Amino acid sequence: MEDDYFSVEAILSENQKLQCTFKHEIPNMGHLGGGAERDIAVLSKLPIPIWLAYIFIYSDWADFTIPPAFNSKVKNALKAEATSVRIGHLVGAGGTWYGFGKKIMDMLSDEQANDLSEVLTKTFRARLVEIIDQAHHFASVGQSSSGVADSESARLFREGLDVTERELFTLAHDSAKRTKQWYENVNAKK
Secondary structure, X not given: OOOOOOOHHHHHHHHOEXXXXXOOOEOOOHHHHOOOOXXXXXXXXXXXXXXXXXXXXXXXXXXXXXXXXXXXXXXXXXXXXXXXXXXXXXXXXXXXXXHHHHHHHOOOOHHHXXXXXXXXXXXXXXXXXXXXXXXXXXXXXXXXXXXXXXXHHHHHHHHOOOHHHHXXXXXXXXXXXXXXXXXXXXXXXX
């Protein structure tokens, strides 16, 4: 994922919310909680979009808890079998799990950031083989397939892809289709 101002992925990732606990009273900002309070009270817990949470966290006005999409339960499931976790559904709003994780890493201490980086990297590597395999399978089956060869687990895996993974699936699928067409054209000329 790129950190481009105009990148839809970056916008969706920065719009994800973090649970922030405020260390200080913040006057005239109660509307951020969606309630009728005028101020944000000390120890209030509010979900704040990342783009705004940066200001509160770096100003030391608030702390945040690591989102459920990156908690130990998810990490353990990913370690056990990364392809069985529907990571695209963990964060909602377009399924930008990797992008959201990158944004979270930017706000963590070095040790925590390295731990999260390792989880993101290992997950990506473990899932990449399955993504490419399924993309090539669909390219070889072609448009006329009835989908009989498609297993339920493969379908569930594809439904749980992150935005980045969906882009890779599409690229691999198109590449495999073009390679197949080229190969068929070369063989037809012989």
